[in-house]
Amino acid sequence: MNILMLGWELPPHNSGGLGVACYHLSKALAAAGASIDFVLPYDAHHPDTEYMTIHAATQLNPIHKFGLMGAYDSASVDEFDLDKVDLRDLQTMRGVQKRYVNFVERLVKKIGTPDAIHAHDWLTMEAGMRAKELTDAPLIVHVHATEYDRAGSFGSGNPIVHEIEYQGLMMADRIVAVSNITKNIIIHRYGIPADKIEVMYNAIDQASLGKYDYDGRTYNYLESLRAEGYTVVSTVTRFTAQKGLTQLLRGFARACERFDRLVLLLAGDGEQRDELIALSAELGVSDKVFFTGFIRGKQWRDAYSVADIFVMSSVSEPFGITALEAAHYNSALIITKQSGVGEVLNSILRYDFWDTDRLADQLVGIATSPALSHQLKTDIRHEYARLSWHDVARTCMQLYKRMKIGATA
Amino acid sequence: MKRGIVLYMHVHQPWRIRDYTVFDTAENHDYFGDFTESHRNNKDIFEKVANKSYRPMTALLRRMLDTHPEFKVSLSISGTVLEQAEAWAPDVIDAFRALVATGRCEIVAETYYHSLAFFYSRSEFEHQVELHRAKVKELFGAETKVFRNTELSYDNNLASWADEYGFKGILSEGWDPILGWRSPNYVYKPVGTKNIKLLMKNYRLSDDIAFRFGNKAWEGYPLTADKYDNWVNSALGDDGQIINLFMDFETFGENIWEDTGIFAFFEDFVGRWLSNPANTFYTTSEACDTFEAVDEIDTPHTTTWADSERDLSAWLGNHMQHEAMKYLYELESDIVRTGDETLISDWRRLTTSDHPYYMCTKYFSDGDVHAYFSPYDSPYDAFIYFMNALRDVRYRIYDHHKHGEF
Numbered sequence: 117m118n119i120l121m122l123g124w125e126l127p128p129h130n131s132g133g134l135g136v137a138c139y140h141l142s143k144a145l146a147a148a149g150a151s152i153d154f155v156l157p158y159d160a161h162h163p164d165t166e167y168m169t170i171h172a173a174t175q176l177n178p179i180h181k182f183g184l185m186g187a188y189d190s191a192s193v194d195e196f197d198l199d200k201v202d203l204r205d206l207q208t209m210r211g212v213q214k215r216y217v218n219f220v221e222r223l224v225k226k227i228g229t230p231d232a233i234h235a236h237d238w239l240t241m242e243a244g245m246r247a248k249e250l251t252d253a254p255l256i257v258h259v260h261a262t263e264y265d266r267a268g269s270f271g272s273g274n275p276i277v278h279e280i281e282y283q284g285l286m287m288a289d290r291i292v293a294v295s296n297i298t299k300n301i302i303i304h305r306y307g308i309p310a311d312k313i314e315v316m317y318n319a320i321d322q323a324s325l326g327k328y329d330y331d332g333r334t335y336n337y338l339e340s341l342r343a344e345g346y347t348v349v350s351t352v353t354r355f356t357a358q359k360g361l362t363q364l365l366r367g368f369a370r371a372c373e374r375f376d377r378l379v380l381l382l383a384g385d386g387e388q389r390d391e392l393i394a395l396s397a398e399l400g401v402s403d404k405v406f407f408t409g410f411i412r413g414k415q416w417r418d419a420y421s422v423a424d425i426f427v428m429s430s431v432s433e434p435f436g437i438t439a440l441e442a443a444h445y446n447s448a449l450i451i452t453k454q455s456g457v458g459e460v461l462n463s464i465l466r467y468d469f470w471d472t473d474r475l476a477d478q479l480v481g482i483a484t485s486p487a488l489s490h491q492l493k494t495d496i497r498h499e500y501a502r503l504s505w506h507d508v509a510r511t512c513m514q515l516y517k518r519m520k521i522g523a524t525a
Numbered sequence: 526m527k528r529g530i531v532l533y534m535h536v537h538q539p540w541r542i543r544d545y546t547v548f549d550t551a552e553n554h555d556y557f558g559d560f561t562e563s564h565r566n567n568k569d570i571f572e573k574v575a576n577k578s579y580r581p582m583t584a585l586l587r588r589m590l591d592t593h594p595e596f597k598v599s600l601s602i603s604g605t606v607l608e609q610a611e612a613w614a615p616d617v618i619d620a621f622r623a624l625v626a627t628g629r630c631e632i633v634a635e636t637y638y639h640s641l642a643f644f645y646s647r648s649e650f651e652h653q654v655e656l657h658r659a660k661v662k663e664l665f666g667a668e669t670k671v672f673r674n675t676e677l678s679y680d681n682n683l684a685s686w687a688d689e690y691g692f693k694g695i696l697s698e699g700w701d702p703i704l705g706w707r708s709p710n711y712v713y714k715p716v717g718t719k720n721i722k723l724l725m726k727n728y729r730l731s732d733d734i735a736f737r738f739g740n741k742a743w744e745g746y747p748l749t750a751d752k753y754d755n756w757v758n759s760a761l762g763d764d765g766q767i768i769n770l771f772m773d774f775e776t777f778g779e780n781i782w783e784d785t786g787i788f789a790f791f792e793d794f795v796g797r798w799l800s801n802p803a804n805t806f807y808t809t810s811e812a813c814d815t816f817e818a819v820d821e822i823d824t825p826h827t828t829t830w831a832d833s834e835r836d837l838s839a840w841l842g843n844h845m846q847h848e849a850m851k852y853l854y855e856l857e858s859d860i861v862r863t864g865d866e867t868l869i870s871d872w873r874r875l876t877t878s879d880h881p882y883y884m885c886t887k888y889f890s891d892g893d894v895h896a897y898f899s900p901y902d903s904p905y906d907a908f909i910y911f912m913n914a915l916r917d918v919r920y921r922i923y924d925h926h927k928h929g930e931f
Contacts, residue, residue, distance in 0.1 A: 374547045462889050465905050477546040481909035484916075487848035488908050495886055 117516050119145065120230040120247060121154040122220065122240035126162050126170075128412070129178035132354060133318075133437040134260050137294075138236055140321045142168050144509035150516070153227060155243070157216050173219035176206060190238070190266055190277040198242060217243045224251050232256055232516045238263065238277055241284025248287065254519035257288035258316075259298055264305050265432040268357025272305065282306050289519060292316045292512075294435040295456025301432075316511055317460050319503040320440040330445075334418035338379060338406065342424070346377045347483035350423035350447070352416065352438050355386030357431065360452060360469040362388070362395055364429035367467075367475030369399035375480045378404065383419035385410040420445035424489060425482055430455050431469045439464075443500040448492035450478050460503060463495030526815060529767050529807040530757070530798065531724060533696065534774040535673070536621075537603040537639050538574065539879035541565045541900055542910045549913065554921060556871060556914040564900035571609045575617055578778035579610075583620035585777075585788055590627045593799050597629045597806040600774065601673050604637030604653075604660050605877060618664060625665040631808035632661050634669035634692065640876035641840060643674055643683060644827075645854040653873070654690075671695065671809040675878045677726065677771065677830035678837060681823065684715030684723065692721060694813035696771065697822075698830045699725035707820060710765035714818035722813040723822055726771040726830060730760060735772035739785035747786075750793035757798070766816050767807060771830070832887075839885045839897065845908040846881040852915055856922065863925045872918050875911070883907035 121142060125135035142152050152168035159172035190209075195201055198214045205211035220243040224230075229251040235244030236258045248255040263281055267273035285291055285306050291313040293299040299313050332339045338348050349368060353359045361382065368380045382392065382405060389407065396405040411419060420426065426442030426449055433455035440457065442449060449464040451457060458466055465482075467474040482489045543559035559565040589596045602621065610617040624630040636642055637656035642649045654672075661667055671694035672687045679697035687695045699709030707713075709725040733753065737743045745752070757768055773780060781787045798804050807815060828835050841847060853875055860872045883899040884907045901907040 371547075374550070462903070463886070463905075464903070465909075466902060473546060473548060477548070477909060477913070480547040481905075481912065485845075485848065485908070485912055487844035488905060488912075491843055491845050491886060491908075492905060495889065 117150045117232075117513065117520075118227075118230045119150050119152045119516065120220075120224065120227075120233045120253070121152050121168070122233065122235040122243050122247075123154055124157060124236065124239040126154070126156060126165065129158070129160050129162070133435065134237060136437055137260060137318050137435075139165075140319070140324070140505045141508060141512065143321075144505035145512060147506065148509045148513050150509075150513065153223070153230070155216070155220060155223065155240075157212050157239075171219070171223060173216040174206065174212060176212070190263060190274050193274055193276050196276045196279055213239065213242060216240065217246050219243075220247050221250060229253050231520050234258060235284070235288075236260060238281045238284065241280055245284060245287045248289075254289040255287060256290050256292060256515065256519065257284050258292040258294075259285075259302060259434070260294055261434045262298065262301050262305065264301050265298075265434055266356070266358055268360075268431045288312075290314065290515060292515070294318055295459050297432075297454065297456045297459070298434040301434075314515070316508055317456075317503070318435045318437050318440075319505040319508050320437070320444065320500060321505050322444060322501065325441065325444055328417065330418065330421040332422075334415055335381070335406075335422040338381065338422050341379055342422075344377075346379055347424045347479075347489075348379055348381060348422050349425045349427060349479060350381035350383060350419055350442075351427050351429060352383040352419050352442070353386075353428075353430075354384055355382070355388040355392060357388065358433070359386075359388075360429035360431040360454075361392055363431075363469055363472055364427055364475070365392060365395050365399060365401075365405070367429075367472035368405070368479065369396075369401045370472050370476035371479040371483075372401055372404065374476070375483055378479060378483055379406065380404060381406045381408065381419060381423060383408040383411055383416070417445070420447060423447045425450060425479065427475070427479075428452060428455050428457065429469060429475075433457070440500050440503065443496045446493055446497070448482055448489055449496055450475065450482075461496065461499055463492060463499050465492070526766070527805040528761055528765065528803060529805045529812065529815075531599065531767050531769045531807050531809055531812045532597070533599040533601070533633065533673075533724075533769070533771045533809055534776075535601050535603075535772070536579070536606055536774040538567070538571055538606040538609055539639065539877040540605055540609075540874040541567055541570070542875075542880065542907075542914050545910045545913050545917075547913055550917045551920040554871070554917060556917070557874065567609060568613055571606075571613055574775060574779050575610075575614045577783070578775045579614070579617045580620065581783065581788060582774060582777040583617070583624060585792060586624055586630070587620070587627075589792065589795050590624065590629055593795060595799055595805045596795055597631075597808045597811070598624070599631040599633050599671070599809040600624070601633035601635045602661075603635065603639040604657050605639060605874065607660055607664065622665055625667050629808070631671070631810055632665055632667045632669055633696070633809055634658060634661075634672045636675060638873045638876045639675050639878055640873075641675055641678070641837075641850065641878050641881070642854075642876055643678070643686075644837075644841075645850060646857055647686075649854070649857050649876070651690075653876075671724075671813065676837075676840070678827055679824060679829075680827040681716060681825060683827075684718055684721060684824070688715070688718040688721040694722045694724055694809055696724050696769075696809065697726070697824065698828050698835055699727055699769065700828050700835045703822060703824050703828060708765065710761055710768055711819045712766060712812060712816040713820055713822045716821045716823040722816075722818055724767070724769050724809060724812055725822070726769050727760065728830070730757060730768060731770045731772050734770070734787075734791075735776045735780070738787055738790070739781045748790060750790060750797045753790075753794050754797045767812050839887060840878050840881045843884070843886050843904075845884045845886075845904065849881060849884065849908060849911055849915070852912075856915075856918060859922045859926075860918070863922060865921075865925055868918070868921050868925065875915060875918070880907070880911050884911070 146167035263273035426447035436457035452469040636653035673696040713723040
């Protein structure tokens with residue numbers, strides 16, 4: 117089974133869950149017998165990817181990607197028609213996307229017709245459509261997030277990106293959504309028939325998270341507070357409207373009104389950082405809120421390990437793979453009802469992203485009860501360990517086979 | 526002696542805790558007054574169950590008693606459901622009263638609050654047994670003679686207690702590991718007791734009605750009066766004495782809906798059974814009076830009528846349940862000392878076993894989230910609301926004693 121996989125990032129050069137999901141999906145597909153050509157918009161070394169062939173569509177350094185065009189930066193897109201975009205302009209998202217499309221055009225001439233084209237998110241949908249046009253191979257569009265999600269609660273996002281997504285979803289032979297939440301958005305916000313979409317949840321690869329002994333040193337101050345009976349609440353995310361962090365802060369401040377031995381670790385960075393700092397001061401909890409900035413490696417891992425409670429506060433989260441990582445590092449989970457990962461987990465507490473009182477009650481509930489905290493941590497570990505990328509790959513291989521024989525559903 | 530069916534049904538509703546948050550704690554002491562359209566609105570639920578089960582089933586039982594002089598039934602009715610009926614549906618109380626007035630409907634004793642107090646505090650347990658006894662006397666003018674503990678929980682200690690307390694009978698699950706080669710269709714004596722008799726549930730025949738009746742995938746479906754009559758007869762064999770059919774009263778109409786034909790089935794079966802002059806019905810205490818015990822039953826570990834394990838693990842299986850119950854019963858002496866009736870009653874309502882049941886996590890992480898019915902989003906939510914309410918009870922105790930009213 118030859119698959120042309122169109123992606124935008126892979127670890128370690130990823131800015132979010134898209135790269136993680138693409139990496140593990142491809143790895144498990146390769147193990148299931150797929151031969152994968154994976155296209156990236158930048159040129160860099162990716163360790164542990166020998167199971168597939170990686171193609172760089174440009175000579176760009178991944179630094180450019182973080183500096184100028186983070187995978188999720190759709191707000192700057194101002195031109196729909198790629199023909200009008202200057203091919204030499206590698207300073208903008210559209211310029212890079214145009215290069216990416218041209219590269220894919222050349223690539224399919226070289227490698228021939230794949231059994232399926234698998235395009236991830238709006239970033240690569242145009243390249244996917246073009247490859248389908250040239251080869252007549254079936255196109256699968258895999259939706260990890262829509263523009264509607266990225267906009268958070270503020271409208272429907274950039275209309276140009278929305279239009280690109282709409283075209284990709286229309287042209288696709290099959291659509292894969294990472295949750296029912298996402299499937300419903302595709303149906304209701306993009307008008308796509310439900311029977312064209314299937315849900316394929318993300319999973320977690322425990323082996324890749326590796327074995328490591330938490331030494332308790334990275335966040336020494338937080339550990340000392342824990343020793344005094346404080347409960348550490350954390351989230352690891354991008355600070356954007358989509359993630360519901362202002363509501364998380366308000367819920368946290370509400371919880372502190374009832375139980376003050378709580379601290380909040382906000383790990384990550386993003387456009388909302390200054391607003392969140394100001395808000396924590398306004399709410400009178402700034403000495404209990406910790407900002408890490410952008411973190412990787414040990415600091416990133418330990419941001420999970422130091423936490424007693426991990427909150428996924430998203431306003432609209434197609435899946436939310438960080439929740440599974442948090443479960444791996446032994447945190448109790450509180451997840452908004454608007455997060456897709458909640459569809460595959462039971463041993464969690466849920467709240468509506470706007471319901472700050474409910475969140476506060478849950479935070480205090482866990483912080484004041486060792487039994488509840490213990491129970492949630494124990495139960496979720498049993499659960500998340502069952503979610504395997506190999507199962508996802510098996511489903512995906514079946515999809516490829518159906519597409520290969522021309523089945524439409 | 527005629528062969529007899531001992532039909533025993535249990536009537537109960539808990540006081541479900543509303544979404545009682547940490548912001549209510551120490552502010553608002555109403556734990557049970559949910560007025561939203563949620564599954565925690567006690568009044569809505571009671572009225573629904575009254576319409577679907579209590580009213581039609583008491584009417585049917587009344588008709589059976591009027592039609593068949595040999596028909597008899599035993600009921601245990603928890604104090605909490607009686608409180609709700611008194612508040613919202615006095616006609617349901619009247620309907621039960623009319624059954625008792627026939628002299629062929631026995632009321633079985635239990636803890637007023639349908640609690641697990643026996644496993645935590647003997648004094649609180651006895652208090653709740655007395656409260657129930659008084660309530661039954663007040664409403665129905667009846668004395669209780671046979672005891673059943675919450676969820677049919679039972680062991681040697683309970684049997685000894687009931688024996689010394691003066692009950693003539695006690696009910697338990699007819700669980701195979703306890704019975705061994707023996708049959709539940711006889712009267713037994715608990716090991717180490719003097720006078721008390723033990724009636725053990727025939728769970729196969731009971732559950733054919735209570736759990737399987739409406740199940741179209743069941744090989745016995747559809748269950749007819751003739752078919753069931755055959756099963757009962759073959760279960761009794763040549764010399765069986767009694768068939769103990771123990772089940773929730775709400776089986777009829779609430780757990781199994783009327784449109785399955787369960788009411789008609791019941792009526793047909795009673796007629797079919799009594800058409801054989803060798804057959805009759807016994808109340809629980811009549812069964813104890815009529816038959817000598819054929820053997821002793823040893824139950825060192827607690828059994829219940831729940832789950833394939835028949836143990837207490839649905840109520841006391843995880844850390845949350847143990848912690849919640851520990852904190853709850855720790856308050857006993859401080860609560861009783863207040864003498865504040867409302868406060869004591871609120872605390873006792875929290876002893877109802879449904880609260881820890883809602884915290885059950887068995888099978889929950891396996892994805893079988895509906896294995897244990899609960900009005901809450903998750904066992905963890907149930908725990909949080911319970912603990913918030915319990916903390917408020919603590920606050921009220923503190924507040925009470927602070928003002929010097931010891």
